[in-house]
């Protein structure tokens with residue numbers, strides 16, 4: 001099968017309209033884990049805000065409030081103790097997207113948060129990463145609640161948990177050509193689950209349930225081995241979340257999140273850690289916007 005290669009000539013206009021207020025650019029909610037587990041969500045929140053979401057609120061258990069308050073300024077902060085509290089937050093019409101999973105936790109309370117996010121308004125985007133994907137893999141009822149507004153961002157380990165049959169087929173030696181590829185696997189997973197899948201790795205494949213497939217290959221002049229660092233996936237989830245908040249489709253948000261994520265790594269170079277990625281966005285965005293002016 002063929003896939004569209006992501007390239008900057010296909011980039012949407014990332015400028016912000018001149019006359020608009022913060023909520024026109026979307027309000028994103030990002031859920032954090034408990035005390036000592038907030039780093040991954042803070043990385044995602046910083047990425048979502050830097051990529052242009054108008055407002056980002058980090059929701060954390062009450063016991064983690066002090067820790068997060070000490071670390072966040074531009075990102076708003078609120079408590080969210082359980083699924084009912086998340087449902088209340090999602091009732092706010094200005095909320096355009098919710099992201100959960102990074103260091104969220106694997107207990108039933110967190111599975112209930114995933115359920116509440118999926119049951120929110122159908123026009124509200126949902127980005128599910130890390131522990132949220134593990135909850136989906138464990139619970140067929142959660143899996144069945146996925147919808148076209150959802151974006152899942154598994155690495156290979158999470159993909160194998162989520163879609164064991166597809167992953168087994170991908171891993172099996174080919175008996176005859178053409179071999180079943182990562183493109184095929186991502187397309188099949190998106191169709192089976194009814195949502196956008198971002199299957200991460202040095203080559204990241206994006207597929208939607210209606211059959212769109214795109215590839216970002218971090219090779220040759222876009223080789224970005226320093227992205228293999230803890231937390232860089234959390235930043236990617238935050239970038240996709242921020243682009244969804246701004247109103248891009250799940251497919252565009254996923255494709256351009258992957259592109260900008262790699263651009264940030266390339267702009268920083270060796271020594272990159274996940275914290276550095278959001279701080280490279282101003283330079284990367286300025287270069288891309290300059291192409292349009």
Ligand SMILES: NC(=O)C1=CN([C@@H]2O[C@H](COP(=O)(O)OP(=O)(O)OC[C@H]3O[C@@H](n4cnc5c(N)ncnc54)[C@H](OP(=O)(O)O)[C@@H]3O)[C@@H](O)[C@H]2O)[C@@H](O)CC1
Nearest residue numbers: 039040101102103104105130131155156157158230231234
């Ligand atoms: N700063 C922070 O706070 C950070 C917090 N984080 C949080 O930590 C939690 C655990 O996160 P996690 O990614 O380690 O997930 P987990 O579910 O244990 O799966 C990992 C296992 O899957 C497998 N595996 C196979 N292919 C793979 C691949 N390509 N890339 C990676 N793994 C691959 C591999 O198993 P193996 O193949 O080696 O048997 C591996 O052992 C989660 O809540 C996350 O959000 C992190 O985001 C980091 C920054």
Ligand SMILES: Nc1ncnc2c1ncn2[C@@H]1O[C@H](COP(=O)(O)OP(=O)(O)O)[C@@H](O)[C@H]1O
Nearest residue numbers: 155200201202218224227228230231232233234
């Ligand atoms: N060798 C590599 N070259 C380019 N990108 C990579 C490479 N390894 C990992 N990545 C990217 O880095 C990110 C890692 O995400 P993930 O595995 O979820 O890590 P974490 O959970 O620690 O944030 C993904 O976006 C993936 O595409």
